[in-house]
Amino acid sequence: MTQARAPRADAVRNRKKILDAAREQISLHGPEAGMDEIAAAAGVAVGTLYRHFPNKTDLVAAVIAEYLDGVAAGAEAAVERVAAGAPALDEITHFLQHVMEASAADRAVKAAALVLSADPADKAPVERAANALTSLIQTGQADGDIHPDVTIDDMYLLFSTAPTDQPASARARWLTLFLSGLTTHGRSAGN
Amino acid sequence: MTQARAPRADAVRNRKKILDAAREQISLHGPEAGMDEIAAAAGVAVGTLYRHFPNKTDLVAAVIAEYLDGVAAGAEAAVERVAAGAPALDEITHFLQHVMEASAADRAVKAAALVLSADPADKAPVERAANALTSLIQTGQADGDIHPDVTIDDMYLLFSTAPTDQPASARARWLTLFLSGLTTHGRSAGN
Amino acid sequence: MTQARAPRADAVRNRKKILDAAREQISLHGPEAGMDEIAAAAGVAVGTLYRHFPNKTDLVAAVIAEYLDGVAAGAEAAVERVAAGAPALDEITHFLQHVMEASAADRAVKAAALVLSADPADKAPVERAANALTSLIQTGQADGDIHPDVTIDDMYLLFSTAPTDQPASARARWLTLFLSGLTTHGRSAGN
Amino acid sequence: MTQARAPRADAVRNRKKILDAAREQISLHGPEAGMDEIAAAAGVAVGTLYRHFPNKTDLVAAVIAEYLDGVAAGAEAAVERVAAGAPALDEITHFLQHVMEASAADRAVKAAALVLSADPADKAPVERAANALTSLIQTGQADGDIHPDVTIDDMYLLFSTAPTDQPASARARWLTLFLSGLTTHGRSAGN
């Protein structure tokens, strides 16, 4: 019974509304999206925004944390499918596509994080994703599909350099090129 | 031919001083370097700065144009070396390394460009670089070293996604991975 | 006789806790002590604080009233000691010293009162103190120790100008100088 | 020829306007007078105010410095009159009256200084006043009018405790009482 049993129903709702509005406004207007504008988009007053997030930096950190949560969930789902017999290389490929598209949607959030040097509020999702990815890589290497010198750091490199602010076709091409560096297969003339 | 060629001597000098100061201040303090600080670093008053560049955006665009000029020059030099018999793949590799290191030094300028969404003021250097790179690629393909589906767009992708704000070792690894997507050689276990 | 005498036990307790917390927080942090902080220090929610005191001004006024209560009690005790035979001039001197030291301890409260222009909520203690002081002055004048033109207003002047935010030595010197204006004795070279 | 020969004519005028407006607004509304309101009262934009005074604290410090300048000038004039034969005690009395009235006009400025803990920007006027007052005191003591234990610190005590926010009659009475502590004359029943 360690609940703080208060009627926090609306407070929770507000927190969600604020995070959604923050992601949206920052994506639309970049890091210079104003706190007032985010609050207005969320349908609350600034004071409420500040009750939930004492800083602009903290707000951005929370948006990032939410995003990382999705990444971690995706990675873990991939691991499970591999455990169920799916080929690791395919799962890695799909996971990377998934992350890339998610990053594209939140591209400006990354920029805001850089400008404000906001760290994710919670390190747990990062670790979860790292564990899952390590597992995928190892399986892929055991299958002989992934180059033996590939490490989790290559994944970070990939996440941090994906062309999130370019058209989907550019991202697809970029992933093709990058993957040929990760796999043992090289590229034939046709792909 | 309504060119003005009057005592532009100091005006040209001022323009140069301002561009240098802008690059330096933005590299030091990021996009939030103030116009007053740039002017002070250039040894002129703000008004003078605004006479040369009506906007902060325009100033950043000019800094980027200058940078692109260097890129174009590097690409053209590579073409000449290839014409003199150097292997195209090697020249491409070195050129990419060079651009990447230059970008890393000016990374804050790129960030400023994003925040202010500044386009280069002058398209000429971009074209010069494109011509030179196209030539290099074609030679590399004729040599059988570069994958036949590689285009100039892949180079843009490379420039725009280089991890300029990460350590040199990360950039080296990244280039290795990326290049294996451009070449016909794939990667052996050892590189 | 529409007095309410219901289970006010905890309400009274809360009122006391709030007043104590207010005095403490204002003494610690000056007039800019926040209502939230005072409420937290009192162990209640802001809403409760506002139930007891509709305003910050009213809260400060209540703190002052409490303080004045102490002053009145001191004055009345002095009157009783004079009635029992103590010399009025000595009692006045000691009383003034006492008030001055108490004011010094609560100096931030006085500052808050000024900033918020808060009057004491309850006039009764002021009157009690006035009556007692008038009695002391009259006795002192009858004794020939207090200058005949001295009035209760001189006491107010004294309270309101005591250097409460200066070291105790400054306060002592100040009282010496001031008292020589109230008494018939002047000052010899030695005091 | 160490002039900065620029046409600062209006800048100087603005500085004056800002100081006047600051004194006025702070006197009217206390320390919480807003920077925007002061700027508006001065007829300039906030930015201009901040060009002249980087802080609210600095602005208040400048107002105080101006006030201290007047005090110093008054003290020095008194010294000159004494040198010309005027009785030191009279001059001290008049000087104190003068300072007291000036303080009364600027009463809120003192409060603002306390709240913002602003020190005068320039220590020189304080020293000038101190020198002049010391001279007056010594002459008064040589004349046998001022009590031999009186020091400059007693003057500071007096300045800092004058009832500046009370009616002129209260200030007059207060000065009478206080002076009887400074002089060797005591008070007869008639004054």
Place this chain on the structure above:
DNA sequence: CATGAATGAGCGTTCATTCAT
């Protein structure tokens, strides 16, 4: 043409107060 003083919209943040629960 250069100067630098002036402008003022805008920012992130605070806090006394209100009100749904």
Place this chain on the structure above:
DNA sequence: AATGAATGAACGCTCATTCAT
């Protein structure tokens, strides 16, 4: 009656830009 989440006007301050000198 108590709670604490929500409100929003106000604050001190910044900085790209304009314009009188």
